[in-house]
Amino acid sequence: MSSIIKISGLTFVYQGSKVPALDQINMDVKQGDFIGIIGPTGAGKTTLALCMNGVIPHFYPGDFYGSVWVDGKDTVENDCAVLAGSIGSVFQDPEAQMVAMVVEDELAFGLENLNLPRHEMERRITEALEITGISHLRYHSTSRLSGGQKQRVAIASAIALHPKILVLDEPTSELDPQGTEIVYDTLKNLNENHGITIIVIEQKIQYLAQYCSRLMVMDKGKIVIEGSCREVLARQDILKPLGINCPPVTQLAHMLKERGLYHGEYPLKVDEAYMVISKVLQDWGNFK
Numbered sequence: 001m002s003s004i005i006k007i008s009g010l011t012f013v014y015q016g017s018k019v020p021a022l023d024q025i026n027m028d029v030k031q032g033d034f035i036g037i038i039g040p041t042g043a044g045k046t047t048l049a050l051c052m053n054g055v056i057p058h059f060y061p062g063d064f065y066g067s068v069w070v071d072g073k074d075t076v077e078n079d080c081a082v083l084a085g086s087i088g089s090v091f092q093d094p095e096a097q098m099v100a101m102v103v104e105d106e107l108a109f110g111l112e113n114l115n116l117p118r119h120e121m122e123r124r125i126t127e128a129l130e131i132t133g134i135s136h137l138r139y140h141s142t143s144r145l146s147g148g149q150k151q152r153v154a155i156a157s158a159i160a161l162h163p164k165i166l167v168l169d170e171p172t173s174e175l176d177p178q179g180t181e182i183v184y185d186t187l188k189n190l191n192e193n194h195g196i197t198i199i200v201i202e203q204k205i206q207y208l209a210q211y212c213s214r215l216m217v218m219d220k221g222k223i224v225i226e227g228s229c230r231e232v233l234a235r236q237d238i239l240k241p242l243g244i245n246c247p248p249v250t251q252l253a254h255m256l257k258e259r260g261l262y263h264g265e266y267p268l269k270v271d272e273a274y275m276v277i278s279k280v281l282q283d284w285g286n287f288k
Helices: 045-052 103-113 118-131 147-159 177-194 205-211 229-233 236-242 248-258 270-287
Strands: 003-014 022-030 034-038 062-070 087-090 165-169 197-201 214-219 222-227
Touching: 003 045, 003 197, 022 045, 022 197, 022 222, 034 045, 034 177, 034 205, 045 062, 045 165, 045 197, 087 147, 103 118, 103 147, 118 147, 118 177, 147 165, 147 177, 165 177, 177 197, 177 205, 205 229, 214 229, 214 236, 222 229, 222 236, 248 270
Parallel strands: 034 197, 034 214, 087 165, 165 197
Antiparallel strands: 003 022, 003 062, 214 222
8 A cells, every 4th residue: 555654764853952853753654544653741742743744844943854745745845735635633622723613614614715615615514524423513612512522523624624644643632531432433434434544642542552553652752663553562661661551451461471371462452351361261270
């Protein structure tokens, strides 16, 4: 499958700083990927997201080296308005993105900037609301929405622009488990049924483990490890020093492995952990 984001030798130093926020980043994102990015505070995750959508280098001064290509466009040669046709962004605080008092008007705002005909705007608004499961909120006041609803409005506003890629920076940090699951189910639908490439910067690693196809771990401006969720979560030697706690089901398997009681793959979900425990108990019974 072809690359939709290609980053080579990316280094960025904010103006006034001597320490690179990003240091020789190489990244290859395939069309249809669902990637999770984790790492400690200050690892460079948000800076990387800003480089993908073109905010860096166009709005943040600093020293930019290397290249970032998004959907065949060089982010240095193309500004955010051009890149917005390929990549949409959703930030940690959805209220910071909202400009309208009514949900429908919020979705229309970005479309008006594209000078689309009214019938096409209407079609895209209806489609985006249906995809994110919030058609019933169309005429609601944005100020009266819950955190999860606001986040889905932000996602709907982004996908109404028909991006091929959606980058989300800490989209569930203010949400409870139910709201978080709703957002991730929405992202799964966008990825699997609408072909949108998803990149999520997130601290709730248990959700990334369940939904993502790949994980990347960042520290001090570098990608220190990447691979499938099972491959990355198996690297306790890297994750633990960074203060990254694996999902409880993975921690359980790790403890069983340390005691020589289990030698299989790391589970990512509760049902997989149940199978691991069943096998360990069965093997223990046979041993006794």
